[in-house]
Amino acid sequence: MTRPDHQPPRADPAPSWSIEPCPPWCVREHREDDHPEDRYHQGEAAQLPVVAGHTDTIPMTATLQAVELTIRQGRHHGHALEWLAIEADDQHSLRLLLTLESARSLTTHLARHLGIDGQR
Template identity: 30%
Template sequence: MTAHSTSRPSWQRDTCPPWCVVVHAEHDPPDDRYHDSVTLHVPATLGPGPSHAATTDLVVVMSRRCDELDDWVLVGEPERDGQHLYLARDSAARVASALTSLLTHAG
């Protein structure tokens, strides 16, 4: 079943948002019932400064718990628990705008 299928598990009361790529199944555990977008992998250099910098791939994904209304954007390292940003969709848009502005004006 795809996100655009007319058939869905009995527990799923809402329809998938257009960006959902999850194949929902009847046996999905309640804690795993989310709508998720494609996962983007962004090469990044992290650290408090050049002498402690490390390269990694950040993941960026839109997510919404099934039967809820709020979209969240996750930005973080896939293998680092507790080192993620979970931003409300409007907050993520403001952060993206601020980063674009900062980088544009920094030359």
């Protein structure tokens, strides 16, 4: 859960529960009273306006609408697995959580489908 009062990290000492330094991309402020579920590293959010719809409607294009996607990197404290979260601004219509390996694979396949990898 992202805190509504999120601020970039300061030079404050690390909380006592912190067992590792922040990765260079982490912008999340870690506090002594963070709930264990909130103890994760988080990268700066990128906003991406897209047009998207639902695949359970016929025709699918009938549900197309403007959506703002937020993309950010994360990793739980004490874990090696990093991920990319891709979420719609309304937090209900789209949410993907991909490992970095899966995100790279998705990028490769998107490039192929768009004909920008030189193989189309």
